Amino acid sequence: MTRSARPDNWQDLIAGYALGNLSPEEAEALQQLLSEHPELTEEVNRLQEVLALIPYDVPEHDPPAHLREAILAAAQADEPLPRLFDPTHAGLRPDKSEPPQPIKPRPAIHWWGLGGAVAAAALLALGLENQRLRQEVETNRPIVAALQQPDARIYALEGTENAVGASGSIVITPQQQQVLVVAQNLPQLPQGQAYRLWAMPKNSKNPAYCGQFNTGTNGTVSTLWSISEARCQTAPSQLLITAESATAPPVPQGELVMKSRG
């Protein structure tokens, strides 16, 4: 297979991609370009870095002096996280007599007012191995913290005919702008491919790209990342996972592998 030469406008396409102003035809051309020249992904990254430097030029304003103290005090005051998976605490809270909080039925399960034990139970229900989690929870501070967010929203996933045995869940925390994906029995993808997460906004047929991930060698994934795309956070009507080229433009083209229930 011979690689075609780069088209004359390859820089233009990449710049348009970084700026988010490609036409559909250009997006297609870029996808073709990146599939033939995956090394250009690095150039896209550089353009992203260049864009992120623009604010160095803004007129400088010193933040008020009290702000530093306020932030450091808030950081200092953060309570250490409870050890969710410590067997001496799991399931029983001997010295606290708080009544259990009622669970209100909702289309997507909100964890308002529910403590870490529920988060733990949900995680275990996902079929993740308890032992491994117990060891990892100490180092997975961000994941545990995401699960504890009052606005965390959980979506159960089911595999499509392309991944019959796959199961898992997604947690979205709009306030912290994070998404957590845990799943198992996903097919391992060929080199250069990745799973991509898409949100179907309410009242729209255009899926929003929310990020990509890959599985471990055993077909499981447990990963957390930040999302800035608003449509991924504001109560999407459905979440979809497809298998795509890892360097393709953010337009779903691959097979649907998992989707949220309901």
Added chain:
Amino acid sequence: MNPDSSALRPTAASISSESSDLELLTALAAGQVHALGILYDRYAKLVYSLAFKILENSEEAEDITQDVFLTLWRRNTYNPSRGSLSSFLTTMTRSRAIDKLRSKGARLRVIQRLQGIVRTEPSSTTPLEQASVGERAQLIRDALAQLSETERQVLEIAYYEGLSQSEIAKRLNIPLGTVKTRSRQGLLKLRQTLQDYI
């Protein structure tokens, strides 16, 4: 069984205002508030100034700054293989400030413009990351100064106001194609000027 892990943590004495971003982030992940203080001293002015530029309101800029640094502290989701810490912070600041602008119903309705893709390739530390914040600012200013006024205008409106290409075209009363061409040329020119640093 919970061995005291403090032995694994860098001691407070091992970080200083001279430490690299990565060293400070390691200390941050180990729960050292001191590291957050140093990162704040390094980047708070940039974050606050950017938020202020977008929101034109000092209280809201304070809120965003607090939000950004506490997110860095609590979530620690920055991944060095995806770009520099500086870029992570400015991207988060811009995104949250523009969200806030939108939630105020001020003048915006269009979703993200400059957020492109999730980065997939690890990148090594660039010369720019090794430069001080002040040196970086000087480099960027010099680079921006080489753009034409019209290229710069289009890039800045897109960056700070989050307007779509067609909204920019309407605002400046120029054809849509011109908006695209100018913004792309401007970005590529910046890239060219900064090629030794990125």
